[in-house]
Amino acid sequence: MASTTPDLLITGGDVVTMNPRREVLIGGAVAIAGERILAVGATGELRARWPGAAELDATDCVVTPGLVNAHQHLTGDPLVRACIPDDITSQEAVHRWAVPIHRAHTAEDEELAALLACVENLRNGVTTIVEAGTVAHPERVAAAMTRSGVRGTVGVWGWDVEGVPHSAPAAEVLERLSEVIESYPAGGLVEGRVTLVGHGLASDELLAGAAELARRTGAGMTMHMSPTRADVDHYLARSGRRPLLHLARLGVLGPHLLLAHGVWLDDAEVDALLDSGTAVAYCPWAYLRLGQGVTRAGRHAEIFTRSGRIALGCDAANAGDAADILRTAALAVGLAKDTAVDPTTIGAPEGLEMATIRGAEAIGMADRIGSIEEGKLADLVVHDATGPQWTPRGDVAHQLIWSSDGRNVRDVLVGGRHVVRRGRCTTVDEHALRERAITSSAGLLRRAGIAVRHRWPHLRSH
Numbered sequence: 186m187a188s189t190t191p192d193l194l195i196t197g198g199d200v201v202t203m204n205p206r207r208e209v210l211i212g213g214a215v216a217i218a219g220e221r222i223l224a225v226g227a228t229g230e231l232r233a234r235w236p237g238a239a240e241l242d243a244t245d246c247v248v249t250p251g252l253v254n255a256h257q258h259l260t261g262d263p264l265v266r267a268c269i270p271d272d273i274t275s276q277e278a279v280h281r282w283a284v285p286i287h288r289a290h291t292a293e294d295e296e297l298a299a300l301l302a303c304v305e306n307l308r309n310g311v312t313t314i315v316e317a318g319t320v321a322h323p324e325r326v327a328a329a330m331t332r333s334g335v336r337g338t339v340g341v342w343g344w345d346v347e348g349v350p351h352s353a354p355a356a357e358v359l360e361r362l363s364e365v366i367e368s369y370p371a372g373g374l375v376e377g378r379v380t381l382v383g384h385g386l387a388s389d390e391l392l393a394g395a396a397e398l399a400r401r402t403g404a405g406m407t408m409h410m411s412p413t414r415a416d417v418d419h420y421l422a423r424s425g426r427r428p429l430l431h432l433a434r435l436g437v438l439g440p441h442l443l444l445a446h447g448v449w450l451d452d453a454e455v456d457a458l459l460d461s462g463t464a465v466a467y468c469p470w471a472y473l474r475l476g477q478g479v480t481r482a483g484r485h486a487e488i489f490t491r492s493g494r495i496a497l498g499c500d501a502a503n504a505g506d507a508a509d510i511l512r513t514a515a516l517a518v519g520l521a522k523d524t525a526v527d528p529t530t531i532g533a534p535e536g537l538e539m540a541t542i543r544g545a546e547a548i549g550m551a552d553r554i555g556s557i558e559e560g561k562l563a564d565l566v567v568h569d570a571t572g573p574q575w576t577p578r579g580d581v582a583h584q585l586i587w588s589s590d591g592r593n594v595r596d597v598l599v600g601g602r603h604v605v606r607r608g609r610c611t612t613v614d615e616h617a618l619r620e621r622a623i624t625s626s627a628g629l630l631r632r633a634g635i636a637v638r639h640r641w642p643h644l645r646s647h
């Protein structure tokens with residue numbers, strides 16, 4: 186440890202450490218030096234050790250590790266939030282909305298959308314984001330992430346199938362991904378990750394090449410697969426095998442891979458996932474919002490209880506839609522109980538594990554984040570526990586998952602940097618950001634040729 190004097194003590198809060206013993210320190214404290222946690226212990230003990238150290242008072246608060254959002258689209262949707270109707274088919278959503286919106290997106294729009302999404306995530310206690318694979322200008326998105334102060338990974342979109350706009354040969358897509366990984370090496374606030382859109386948009390050559398790149402560089406890989414039956418049908422027609430069995434044959438599965446969704450899996454695919462150590466980013470709100478069948482086909486609770494690697498994700502601002510991992514965790518464990526018609530399966534503690542330490546493990550960063558332990562990065566959230574939803578105080582995991590959500594987040598630190606204070610982002614002028622987003626959204630919709638339709642009459646009534 187470079188420094189032995191803390192820059193800050195967070196004092197008097199109930200510290201949910203998520204350490205291997207899952208200890209909760211009632212009235213505990215966390216000492217931070219530079220970007221790391223120097224010590225975790227009783228408030229009186231740490232004060233006595235470092236008298237006069239600066240303090241952040243967390244009395245009547247709950248302190249948790251920063252939350253992990255393992256699948257979040259930072260571009261496209263943030264500037265058209267709540268615009269895409271929720272009663273259209275996925276084909277219509279893609280062709281009438283996603284394609285024209287991304288076509289009309291400028292580099293400035295990408296940076297602005299990412300900044301808006303990062304601020305929303307931070308204010309809900311998310312400190313690490315895995316960008317989901319729809320970025321055209323990674324340097325602009327990385328700039329927004331860095332400016333907001335959120336930790337995360339970024340790639341660049343790419344596909345090599347014919348007949349799709351922006352398609353490029355596999356070698357070119359891999360070269361672009363290599364450049365991102367070189368530009369954002371491991372250990373920084375923003376790291377490169379091998380990121381493919383996935384689904385049926387990659388040839389076998391691109392899939393295998395991407396996995397090879399991820400293994401060689403250690404950068405990790407993420408892509409979409411099987412949120413609906415469409416990918417199953419595609420791979421059966423293309424290869425005679427279901428998607429994960431095809432990926433297994435190509436050597437694409439493995440601990441380096443974080444697969445988004447994995448909803449429509451059969452027994453053999455679940456076994457292949459578990460045997461290979463492949464991780465899943467589970468985005469339950471998206472499947473409900475888009476009617477994709479998680480209650481019929483989803484096996485995430487089974488994967489979790491069989492020691493599979495599961496993190497939670499919030500997907501996109503028109504497929505999720507809130508960037509709130511506590512809300513997502515509640516749904517994940519609630520769905521598990523209800524679909525099994527069994528309240529004894531996973532619950533609030535497991536939901537909080539997915540949101541923190543097991544989520545960090547699934548995205549390959551548990552050596553640095555996911556728990557409040559000496560030596561880890563100081564990614565911390567202070568939740569105000571004085572509201573009626575926290576009164577009276579019961580079990581802290583139950584209250585975080587079942588009673589609360591991101592609205593109680595008061596302070597957020599990422600790598601020791603105080604990025605949310607009293608519920609407001611300190612790194613960005615939120616008022617100016619709002620004004621710019623409103624203006625840019627209107628311009629984006631105009632260039633894309635889309636008029637937002639309202640189901641009910643909206644009457645000018647000034």
Ligand SMILES: [Zn+2]
Pocket residue numbers: 256258317409445500501
């Ligand atoms: Zn996605």
